[in-house]
Amino acid sequence: MSKSVQVHAPATVANLVCGFDVLGMALHRPDDVMTLTLKEEPGITIEHTDIYQLPTEPEKNVAGAALLAMLEELDHPPGFHLVTDKRIKPGSGLGSSAASSAGAVVAANELLGKPFSNEDLVRFAMNGEKVASGVKHADNIAPAIYGGITLIRSIFPLDIVQLSGPPLFVTVVHPQIEVRTADARQILRKEVQLKSAIKQWGNIAGLVAGLLKQDYALIGRSLEDVIIEPVRSILIPGFDDVKSQSREAGALGGGISGSGPSIFMLSEKESTANAVEQLMQDVYTKLGIDFKTYVTSISYEGVRVSPVTVHQP
Amino acid sequence: MSKSVQVHAPATVANLVCGFDVLGMALHRPDDVMTLTLKEEPGITIEHTDIYQLPTEPEKNVAGAALLAMLEELDHPPGFHLVTDKRIKPGSGLGSSAASSAGAVVAANELLGKPFSNEDLVRFAMNGEKVASGVKHADNIAPAIYGGITLIRSIFPLDIVQLSGPPLFVTVVHPQIEVRTADARQILRKEVQLKSAIKQWGNIAGLVAGLLKQDYALIGRSLEDVIIEPVRSILIPGFDDVKSQSREAGALGGGISGSGPSIFMLSEKESTANAVEQLMQDVYTKLGIDFKTYVTSISYEGVRVSPVTVHQP
Numbered sequence: 001m002s003k004s005v006q007v008h009a010p011a012t013v014a015n016l017v018c019g020f021d022v023l024g025m026a027l028h029r030p031d032d033v034m035t036l037t038l039k040e041e042p043g044i045t046i047e048h049t050d051i052y053q054l055p056t057e058p059e060k061n062v063a064g065a066a067l068l069a070m071l072e073e074l075d076h077p078p079g080f081h082l083v084t085d086k087r088i089k090p091g092s093g094l095g096s097s098a099a100s101s102a103g104a105v106v107a108a109n110e111l112l113g114k115p116f117s118n119e120d121l122v123r124f125a126m127n128g129e130k131v132a133s134g135v136k137h138a139d140n141i142a143p144a145i146y147g148g149i150t151l152i153r154s155i156f157p158l159d160i161v162q163l164s165g166p167p168l169f170v171t172v173v174h175p176q177i178e179v180r181t182a183d184a185r186q187i188l189r190k191e192v193q194l195k196s197a198i199k200q201w202g203n204i205a206g207l208v209a210g211l212l213k214q215d216y217a218l219i220g221r222s223l224e225d226v227i228i229e230p231v232r233s234i235l236i237p238g239f240d241d242v243k244s245q246s247r248e249a250g251a252l253g254g255g256i257s258g259s260g261p262s263i264f265m266l267s268e269k270e271s272t273a274n275a276v277e278q279l280m281q282d283v284y285t286k287l288g289i290d291f292k293t294y295v296t297s298i299s300y301e302g303v304r305v306s307p308v309t310v311h312q313p
Numbered sequence: 314m315s316k317s318v319q320v321h322a323p324a325t326v327a328n329l330v331c332g333f334d335v336l337g338m339a340l341h342r343p344d345d346v347m348t349l350t351l352k353e354e355p356g357i358t359i360e361h362t363d364i365y366q367l368p369t370e371p372e373k374n375v376a377g378a379a380l381l382a383m384l385e386e387l388d389h390p391p392g393f394h395l396v397t398d399k400r401i402k403p404g405s406g407l408g409s410s411a412a413s414s415a416g417a418v419v420a421a422n423e424l425l426g427k428p429f430s431n432e433d434l435v436r437f438a439m440n441g442e443k444v445a446s447g448v449k450h451a452d453n454i455a456p457a458i459y460g461g462i463t464l465i466r467s468i469f470p471l472d473i474v475q476l477s478g479p480p481l482f483v484t485v486v487h488p489q490i491e492v493r494t495a496d497a498r499q500i501l502r503k504e505v506q507l508k509s510a511i512k513q514w515g516n517i518a519g520l521v522a523g524l525l526k527q528d529y530a531l532i533g534r535s536l537e538d539v540i541i542e543p544v545r546s547i548l549i550p551g552f553d554d555v556k557s558q559s560r561e562a563g564a565l566g567g568g569i570s571g572s573g574p575s576i577f578m579l580s581e582k583e584s585t586a587n588a589v590e591q592l593m594q595d596v597y598t599k600l601g602i603d604f605k606t607y608v609t610s611i612s613y614e615g616v617r618v619s620p621v622t623v624h625q626p
């Protein structure tokens with residue numbers, strides 16, 4: 001007899017405009033579909049049904065590394081078989097690796113009867129991020145697991161704050177160019193002007209207040225990044241056009257998703273989000289750059305679990 | 314026939330820990346008591362019933378400068394006679410000048426039948442701050458006028474956000490030493506480490522979320538300033554002792570009020586706030602520095618207006 005669970009692990013937007021390194025948000029689309037099966041014999045086996053040829057050795061696989069971290073804390077570790085259909089393209093800036101590790105640990109926790117808290121799951125999944133990027137960061141993991149918009153107030157010790165907010169539509173464009181996270185990080189200056197930092201913390205305070213007070217206008221006014229975006233947007237052709245045209249079309253604002261190259265825009269209305277998708281398509285068609293777009297909304301659920309199936313052999 | 318109004322103008326705490334230059338808070342005590350009388354003949358006359366020998370020429374007086382700015386926007390400007398009993402000591406770091414200019418414009422607006430919005434009043438009162446410090450800042454003015462805790466998301470254009478919060482007790486100690494605002498500003502570096510700035514905006518986001526979610530523990534964890542306080546606290550003898558002992562006594566946290574020398578601590582319970590007052594007194598008694606302490610709470614009202622009196626001559 002074996003038990004299986006299927007999860008949908010969401011794309012996430014880290015570095016939410018003025019919330020560089022601290023604010024992230026979970027989306028309904030795109031998402032990875034993962035099926036995890038509990039095995040009595042120990043060991044993790046991994047299979048992919050997508051085209052990305054990601055590693056299947058558990059230690060080198062982000063989901064595998066996250067599961068291994070979880071198994072270390074169990075007295076009688078079981079085994080797992082994981083089948084992933086990855087639909088969030090790696091390197092898109094949409095938290096592809098976080099979806100894998102978050103999805104895996106949420107699925108495993110479900111199969112084990114939920115012995116672990118969300119915060120535990122974030123700690124396990126951060127091991128997946130370490131495999132992917134060399135750094136244990138949580139700004140994609142946390143929103144993927146908690147859902148909605150999350151603040152990582154502190155990483156050591158881990159302090160995650162879940163932020164409520166009003167309904168928001170999200171339009172995403174993923175121009176099919178490569179921006180390496182390492183490059184995107186290297187381009188940043190290690191020091192910033194105090195007056196720019198003050199602007200930035202005024203804006204993040206405004207954004208958090210706008211979300212919690214459900215004040216769309218305040219959210220819009222606060223969606224401004226005077227430190228990271230001016231530097232990183234240079235790596236993304238079409239960025240300035242997408243941003244200015246989206247604002248003209250009525251979007252509240254937006255910016256680079258993660259370290260790029262995807263760009264996201266927030267809108268109060270679905271019709272605005274659709275108009276933003278159209279103009280994003282026009283910008284990249286004119287530039288002759290392949291792209292993919294999504295019109296979606298914030299997922300306040302995070303990793304979505306389908307009922308556990310018990311297979312009688 | 315002449316009309317008079319009496320107002321109580323509150324002390325304010327600017328630079329609220331991680332909210333340097335953007336967050337401020339109004340207190341119930343100390344406060345200035347001001348009586349403003351409407352005169353039919355134009356012109357502003359000013360009188361003080363306190364010991365501070367502040368200027369009485371309207372252009373050189375912070376309340377006078379604020380009133381002059383208001384009168385400029387009226388077609389038929391009346392005159393005012395102002396009597397101030399200043400109880401917030403100038404140079405304390407408790408927004409003494411802001412209390413004068415905020416109190417004056419709120420009183421005048423009341424006498425004129427409230428033609429101006431709170432935002433207008435902040436703009437007028439900022440002229441008083443310019444007289445006091447050479448800079449039109451609003452981080453004491455805004456909480457004095459709006460009450461509670463305010464965020465100045467942006468100063469040009471002015472964007473004030475009022476933040477609700479749970480009941481909080483505030484203990485203040487004003488060691489009777491001089492810290493000049495100009496010195497306190499000069500000591501700051503113009504550039505800061507990006508990683509420190511990220512910590513700071515994680516904390517201010519946590520503080521705003523903690524206030525709006527009424528989460529005392531989150532407020533406490535977020536009351537940390539890694540940029541300004543380490544530099545400025547050097548100017549205030551006893552600061553480190555007051556801070557560490559207050560935390561031990563159960564205070565949520567706190568820091569320098571404005572640019573000092575006053576220090577404030579926030580507590581969930583009045584008994585903690587009283588214990589903090591005691592230890593503040595002990596610290597400065599040992600140091601042989603004169604001081605004044607207050608146990609008070611956040612004033613969610615701001616400038617408090619007593620009923621208008623009409624004098625029949």
